[in-house]
Amino acid sequence: MSLSLLETEDETMLRDSARGWLADHAPIAALRKMRDGGQTFDAGLWREMAKMGWAGVLAPESAGGADMGHRAAGILAEEMGFGLTASPFLSTAVIAATALQGAQEKLAAIAAGEVIYALAVDEATKHAPERTSLYADRIGNGFRLSGTKVFVADGSAAARVLILARTSGAPGEALGLTLFDIDADRIGLSRMPRATVDSRDHAELRIESVEATGEDVVGDVDNAMAVLAPALRAGQAGIAAEMLGLAGGACAMTLGYLKERKQFDRTIGSFQALQHRAAHLWSEIEVTASAVAHAGRMLDTDPIAAEMAVSLAKARASKTADLAVREGVQMHGGIGMTDAYDIGFYMKRARVAAEWLGDYGYHAARVAAARGF
Amino acid sequence: MTDEVTRLASFREEIADWIEAACPATLRGGAIGEDGIVWGGRNWTFANPDQKAWFDAAVAKGMTAPMWPQDVGGAGLSRPQEKIYREEMARMNAPPPLESFGLWMLGPALLHFGTAEQKAMHLPPVVRGEVRWCQGYSEPGAGSDLANVQTRAEDMGDHWLINGQKIWTSYADKADWIFALVRTDREAPKHKGISFMLIDMRSEGVTTRPIRLISGKSPFCETFFDNVKVPKDYGAGGSAIVGELNRGWDVAKYLLTHEREMIGGGARGLLGGRSLGEFIGSLEESVAEDPVIRAEAMALEVDSLAFGLTMERYKDRAEGGKGVGDASAMLKYYGTELNKRRYELLMSASGSAGVEWDGPHGSLAPEWLRTKANSIEGGTSEVMLDILSKRVLGMPSS
Numbered sequence: 001m002s003l004s005l006l007e008t009e010d011e012t013m014l015r016d017s018a019r020g021w022l023a024d025h026a027p028i029a030a031l032r033k034m035r036d037g038g039q040t041f042d043a044g045l046w047r048e049m050a051k052m053g054w055a056g057v058l059a060p061e062s063a064g065g066a067d068m069g070h071r072a073a074g075i076l077a078e079e080m081g082f083g084l085t086a087s088p089f090l091s092t093a094v095i096a097a098t099a100l101q102g103a104q105e106k107l108a109a110i111a112a113g114e115v116i117y118a119l120a121v122d123e124a125t126k127h128a129p130e131r132t133s134l135y136a137d138r139i140g141n142g143f144r145l146s147g148t149k150v151f152v153a154d155g156s157a158a159a160r161v162l163i164l165a166r167t168s169g170a171p172g173e174a175l176g177l178t179l180f181d182i183d184a185d186r187i188g189l190s191r192m193p194r195a196t197v198d199s200r201d202h203a204e205l206r207i208e209s210v211e212a213t214g215e216d217v218v219g220d221v222d223n224a225m226a227v228l229a230p231a232l233r234a235g236q237a238g239i240a241a242e243m244l245g246l247a248g249g250a251c252a253m254t255l256g257y258l259k260e261r262k263q264f265d266r267t268i269g270s271f272q273a274l275q276h277r278a279a280h281l282w283s284e285i286e287v288t289a290s291a292v293a294h295a296g297r298m299l300d301t302d303p304i305a306a307e308m309a310v311s312l313a314k315a316r317a318s319k320t321a322d323l324a325v326r327e328g329v330q331m332h333g334g335i336g337m338t339d340a341y342d343i344g345f346y347m348k349r350a351r352v353a354a355e356w357l358g359d360y361g362y363h364a365a366r367v368a369a370a371r372g373f
Numbered sequence: 374m375t376d377e378v379t380r381l382a383s384f385r386e387e388i389a390d391w392i393e394a395a396c397p398a399t400l401r402g403g404a405i406g407e408d409g410i411v412w413g414g415r416n417w418t419f420a421n422p423d424q425k426a427w428f429d430a431a432v433a434k435g436m437t438a439p440m441w442p443q444d445v446g447g448a449g450l451s452r453p454q455e456k457i458y459r460e461e462m463a464r465m466n467a468p469p470p471l472e473s474f475g476l477w478m479l480g481p482a483l484l485h486f487g488t489a490e491q492k493a494m495h496l497p498p499v500v501r502g503e504v505r506w507c508q509g510y511s512e513p514g515a516g517s518d519l520a521n522v523q524t525r526a527e528d529m530g531d532h533w534l535i536n537g538q539k540i541w542t543s544y545a546d547k548a549d550w551i552f553a554l555v556r557t558d559r560e561a562p563k564h565k566g567i568s569f570m571l572i573d574m575r576s577e578g579v580t581t582r583p584i585r586l587i588s589g590k591s592p593f594c595e596t597f598f599d600n601v602k603v604p605k606d607y608g609a610g611g612s613a614i615v616g617e618l619n620r621g622w623d624v625a626k627y628l629l630t631h632e633r634e635m636i637g638g639g640a641r642g643l644l645g646g647r648s649l650g651e652f653i654g655s656l657e658e659s660v661a662e663d664p665v666i667r668a669e670a671m672a673l674e675v676d677s678l679a680f681g682l683t684m685e686r687y688k689d690r691a692e693g694g695k696g697v698g699d700a701s702a703m704l705k706y707y708g709t710e711l712n713k714r715r716y717e718l719l720m721s722a723s724g725s726a727g728v729e730w731d732g733p734h735g736s737l738a739p740e741w742l743r744t745k746a747n748s749i750e751g752g753t754s755e756v757m758l759d760i761l762s763k764r765v766l767g768m769p770s771s
C-alpha cells in the first residue's frame with residue numbers, strides 16, 4: 001500500500017476508466033430521468049457496476065471481490081460524486097462489506113451484486129449512534145426489536161438492513177449496542193420512502209416486534225461498535241470522497257459556464273471578481289482532496305488510527321461541497337435557479353450528503369478531541 | 374518496495390541517532406525566537422557554544438542543505454530521506470542548524486540556471502554559512518507589477534554600472550551579497566530587459582536603511598545603488614549574471630514559485646512549537662470554553678491539518694517530477710490566509726493580555742501585526758488568485 005498522497009498509476013487508471021464509464025452510463029441526465037419517473041434506484045446500473053468489480057471493491061478475492069482497498073473505493077465514490085451517480089455503492093460495497101468482514105457468503109453476495117444493504121443507525125435529526133434507543137429485548141434465545149430508524153440511505157432498494165439496536169444500557173452509552181443483519185422483508189419491518197431533496201433513496205424504518213435470532217447478530221452482543229465503528233469510518237471516508245467529487249463536478253460546470261456566458265459584451269469569466277471566487281473555490285477543493293486521499297490511505301494502512309483522518313476528510317468535504325454549490329448556483333445567475341439546468345442537483349445532493357453519517361460539527365469536534373481540545 | 378522501506382527505516386534510525394548526538398539538549402526546548410535562528414554570514418556570531426556545535430556538526434555532514442548535491446557541500450538526500458530528516462527534526466524539537474536566503478532562493482536558482490563556475494563559487498559558502506544573501510526584487514514602483522523594475526545596469530565594457538533603489542530587501546543591512554533584478558535593456562518590452570545579477574554588498578555605492586513596520590522593528594530595508602560597479606566576471610566564479618542576459622525574468626519566476634511554496638509552508642501545523650490545542654488549554658477556563666472561540670479553533674485546526682497534508686502532497690508531486698508550477702500560488706494564498714486567521718484567533722483568545730506590546734504572551738501582538746504582511750510579500754493574495762484563475766483554470770483575459 002502506498003503511503004504517498006499522490007495517486008499510483010493504477011489509481012489514476014481506475015479514476016480515468018470510472019469517469020469515462022460513468023459519463024456514458026450514469027450522467028446527471030440519468031438522475032434527472034429517474035427523478036422524473038419517480039424512481040430512486042436503477043437495478044441494471046448496479047448490476048453493471050458489480051460486473052466491473054465495484055460492488056466487491058472491499059471484499060476479499062476469496063469471496064469473489066476485487067479487494068482494492070479504501071483509497072480505491074474513495075476514487076470510485078469521488079467519480080460517482082462528480083456526475084451525481086445514484087447507486088447503493090457506499091451502503092453496500094463500502095459500509096456493509098466492512099461491517100460483515102469475515103462473513104464469506106455475505107461478502108460473496110455483495111461482491112456479486114446480488115444483495116443490496118442499507119445501514120439503519122440514526123433515530124433523530126443528527127447522526128449519533130450511541131444515542132440509539134431502538135430496543136432489542138431478549139426473548140428466549142432470540143431478540144425482539146421495536147423502534148424507528150430515520151434517514152436510512154438505500155433503505156427502499158435494500159434486501160437486507162443492518163440495524164443498530166440497544167440490548168443493554170441507556171441511550172447515550174456506546175456499550176450495550178448490538179448490530180443486527182435483518183432481511184428487509186421480515187415481518188414487523190416496514191419501510192416508508194422519504195422524498196429527500198436529492199432525489200435519492202432514503203427511507204424511514206418502522207420496526208414493530210421484529211424477531212431476530214443470534215444468527216442475525218453481527219459481531220458480539222452488546223458490542224456493536226467493534227464492527228460498526230470501522231464500517232462507519234469507511235462510510236464516512238466514502239461520503240467525503242463523493243462530496244469531493246461533487247464539489248469538483250459543480251466547480252467544473254461553473255467554470256464552463258463562466259467561460260461561455262456573455263454579458264456586457266464580454267465573457268463573464270473575464271471579470272476579476274468572478275475569477276477570484278473561482279480560484280478560491282478551486283483552492284479549497286485542492287486542500288480537501290488531500291484530506292480525502294489521506295483518509296483512504298489511513299484506512300488502508302492503519303485503520304485503528306484512521307478516525308481523525310476520516311473525520312478531517314468529512315468535515316472538509318462538507319464545507320467544500322457547500323461552498324462549491326453555493327458559488328455554483330450564484331455564479332450561474334438566473335439559469336442556476338431553474339430546474340431545467342443541472343447545477344441545482346449538486347446543491348441538493350450536497351445538503352443531504354453533509355448530514356449523512358455526521359455533519360461538519362460532529363466531525364470537527366472529533367478532530368479537535370483528537371488534537372487535545 | 375520492501376527493500377526501500379527497510380532502507381528508509383534504517384535511515385530514520387541513523388538520522389535520529391545523529392540528531393541526538395549532534396544537537397545539544399539545550400537547543401531542543403521547542404519555540405525558538407528570532408535570536409535562536411542561525412543566519413550565518415561574514416559577521417555572524419553564535420548566541421552560545423551549543424548553537425555553534427550543532428551548526429558545525431550539520432555543516433560537516435552537509436545537513437544544512439540536505440538535498441543539495443554533495444559536490445557543493447550538501448548531503449545529497451533523496452526526497453523520502455529529506456522528509457524523514459524533517460520529521461525526525463520536528464519530533465526531537467531540533468531547530469534548523471542554518472536558515473538563509475542563500476539556502477532557500479539563491480541555491481535553487483543556481484542549481485537550476487547557474488554555470489558550473491557560479492555553483493562552485495557561491496554554493497559551498499552558503500552551505501557552510503559563510504556568506505549571507507539577501508533578495509533585491511521589489512522597488513517603490515515595482516510591487517505587484519514586479520516586471521516594472523527600473524534599477525539600471527549599464528554596460529560599461531568590463532563592468533556593469535548600477536543605479537536605482539530596491540525595497541523590502543530583508544536583512545539587507547546584515548547581508549554579504551544580494552541577488553537582484555536589474556534592467557539591462559531599456560528598449561525591450563518590460564519582461565524582456567531584466568537580468569538576474571549577483572552583487573557584493575561591500576561594493577562602493579551600496580547603502581541600506583531599515584524600514585519600521587506597523588509591527589515595530591523589522592528586518593526589511595531599503596537598498597540604494599549609487600554608481601555601483603559590478604564586474605562582469607568574478608574571475609573563476611563566472612558571470613555576475615545568472616541565466617541569460619535579459620532573461621532574468623525566467624529566473625525570477627522560477628524563484629517566485631519556489632518562494633511561494635516556502636511561505637505557504639510557514640503556516641503549517643504547529644505555531645511556535647505549540648499546538649492550537651495546547652494554546653486553548655493554556656487559556657483561562659471561561660475563554661477556553663467560549664463557544665465562539667472553540668468553534669473557530671476547531672475550524673482552524675481542520676483547515677490547518679488539511680493544508681499540511683496538501684503541502685506534503687505538493688512536495689511529493691514536485692519530487693515525482695510531475696511539477697507544481699503555477700498551482701504553487703494556491704499554497705502561498707491558502708497558507709498565508711490561514712496564518713492570518715490563526716493569529717486573529719490567538720489575539721481574540723488572549724483578550725486584553727494580547728494587546729500589550731510585550732505582555733504575558735510575549736511577542737504575540739507584533740507577531741499578529743506581522744502576519745498581515747504574509748499575504749502581501751512574495752506576491753499578494755490577489756496576484757495569487759489571478760495566477761490561479763488565468764493559468765490554472767484557464768479563465769479568459771479581459
